[in-house]
Amino acid sequence: MNDKQKQRSREDIPEALRDSPVPPTPTSSSLNPKWMIIGLAGVIMIVLGTLGIMRLVSSLSQTNTVSVEPTPSPSPTPEPETIENILGHLPYEEADPSQLKAITNDGRIKLRKKAADSFLQMQGDARASGIILTAISGFRTVQQQEYLFFEIKRQRNQDTRKRAEVSAPPRYSEHHTGYAIDIGDGKLPATNLSENFEQTPAFRWLENNAAKYSFELSFPRNNIQGISYEPWHWRYVGDTDSLKTFYEAQQLQNRPSSEENTVN
Incomplete structure (x- = not known):
């Protein structure tokens, strides 16, 4: 379009409209606030809905997961306690002399006080029943037991294992405890420290009555320690200390016993 045509076109526009400004293009500032709020609320709802769906999916996933607990490993089987012993004899501590009480008039034979009182009773x-119970041996020191074990072993030409069947090595004799006593029949002294003692009235009386006074036979036939049968050898088990001292022997394995007899 040339200049003349432009001039003619302008002249065709009414004068009232010719100089009117062009209406401005609407901007974002002119948007309705109501619609802005609605739009923002929609966005928030979408975000919240998305988060809710994600949580639901996570919860379902955890619910459907099977929890497998690890199988506990078996506990190791404890080893059986090993009891120190020498050829079936258990170790014993020597009683304190202050714990001993004489049971004979000469004061030579002693026991622990409770055992002494019970024996005297x-x-x-x-x-009173016509039976004479004679005390032959009670508490022994380690030194005394050394003589009985090693010197008698030498005199009898016994090997160590055979000697241990009939006599305890030093530090392994029940007599060290002050609870053990060798008993004889005062009317039949020839049976003292012999298996023949079981044929005496004194032994039969002990079998029937000794338990009333808390005495028991230490080495019956076929005892679990494998010690020779000694019908004369009794021990006091009338308190906790004596029970603990002697009943550890129950944990030993059975061993064959010998029928040879002498002082243990």
């Missing part, structure tokens, strides 16, 4: 009751 038993001896008196037996005498």
Whole structure:
């Protein structure tokens, strides 16, 4: 379009409209606030809905997961306690002399006080029944046991294992405890420290009555320690200490016993 045509076109526009400004293009500032709020709320709802769906999916995933607990490993089987012993004899500590009480008039034979009182009561009751219970040996020191084990072994030409069947090595004798006593029949002294003692009235009385005074036979036939049968050897088990001292022997394995007899 040339200049003349432009001039003619302008002249065709009414004068009232010719100089009117062009209406401005609407901007974002002119948007309705109501619609802005609605739009923002929609966005928030979409975000919240998305988060809710994600949580639901996560919860379902955890619910459907099977929890497998690890299988506990088996506990190791404890090893059986090993009891120190020498050829079936258990170790014993030597009683304190202050814990001992004489049971003979000469004071030579002693036991722990409770054992001594119980034996004297038993001896008196037996005498009332016409039975004479004679105390042959009670508490022994380690030194005394050394003589009985090693010197008698030498005199009898015994090997160590055979000697241990009939006598305890030093530090392994029940007599060290002050609870053990060798008993004889006062009317039949020839049976003292012999298996023949079981044929005496004194032994039969002990079998029937010794338990009343808390005495028991230490080495019956076929005892679990494998010690020779000793019908004369008794021990006091009337308190906790004596029970603990002697019943550890129950944990030993059975061993064959010998029928040879002498002082243990």
